[in-house]
Amino acid sequence: MVRSQGLNILTIGKLAAAGDVGVETVRYYQRRGLLSEPDRSGGMRRYGSNDLSRLRFIRSAQAAGFTLEEIRELLELDATRDRARALTLANARIAALDDKLAALQRARAALARLADACTSTSSEPCPIITAFEPPGHIPGRP
Amino acid sequence: MVRSQGLNILTIGKLAAAGDVGVETVRYYQRRGLLSEPDRSGGMRRYGSNDLSRLRFIRSAQAAGFTLEEIRELLELDATRDRARALTLANARIAALDDKLAALQRARAALARLADACTSTSSEPCPIITAFEPPGHIPGRP
DNA sequence: CTTGACTCCGTACCATGATACGGAACCTAT
DNA sequence: ATAGGTTCCGTATCATGGTACGGAGTCAAG
Helix, strand or coil: CCCCCCCCCECHHHHHHHHCCCHHHHHHHHHCCCCCCCEEECCEEEECHHHHHHHHHHHHHHHCCCCHHHHHHHHHHHHHCCHHHHHHHHHHHHHHHHHHHHHHHHHHHHHHHHHHHHHHCCCCCCCCCHHHCCCCCCCCCC | CCCCCCCCCECHHHHHHHHCCCHHHHHHHHHCCCCCCCEEECCEEEECHHHHHHHHHHHHHHHCCCCHHHHHHHHHHHHHCCHHHHHHHHHHHHHHHHHHHHHHHHHHHHHHHHHHHHHHCCCCCCCCCHHHCCCCCCCCCC
16 A cells, blocks of 8 residues: 655646646746756656655745755755755855844834834824934934 | 035935945936936936935835835825825835744744754754754655 | 046846746546 | 646746946046
């Protein structure tokens, strides 16, 4: 009895749906070298759960701010076991993420200030532009 | 005696430098309607500190994840004083930012796991792909 | 008044990450 | 076995956010 655990049972459409991307996107990732060309049964690609893992990894890594090219490199590293390089990439991206997180948190604070001023004060204009200026900043002064 | 406080004293080059963008980018923002066409003195654009505020606002808003089109709308709102619309946009963007922040924090955690596994364990491969799988997830099982 | 830096303009081009097209081949259920 | 949905492929196109080009005009310092 076979549970079809690692078997190549997915068509490109099923894989794409499971990974929440379009079929064309899967083909695109293949062209870019992010997904390897799978076995074919009678001309049609057949994917397994490992391909789905890869696809999901790609989307997660993308959310982490990696470019497709960087992701391609990460996937290569996963195969070649170059620990040092993997560590370098990971740490660089963690630093970049920390910067980005800080920036987004500042932006969130600015928007919250804006929404608050827009809600509570009755004075005419919502201070959209000034909401993004550094706190304590006097416009027109460097 | 004039302190040149709000005067249009900046050339496009100075404005671009002060806003940390390229000259072409300023012209591009003007084409996109993000910066208004300033006064000209003998053919050349002359900008004031209000333009610099705008430019800086654009960069901040961009960092907050607004597209240029959304920023254009925000800047229009700043002129037309439509409080309700401004509030709606701000709140929508705060929600989107919260989602994004959560996603980036998950990604950061994944990368930290990866870096940790890559550093501490001596077992051969850094688990690059699996580092991004949800904690407790068993590969091959939905 | 010359020189060198800056600005003008339209249009073209770039990178990234997809998405669309369209006719032929294939696969599956009725 | 036939219809309808998928998949095949290469190539074209899109959206976003810029960047580059190149020849002419302008400005400011020496």
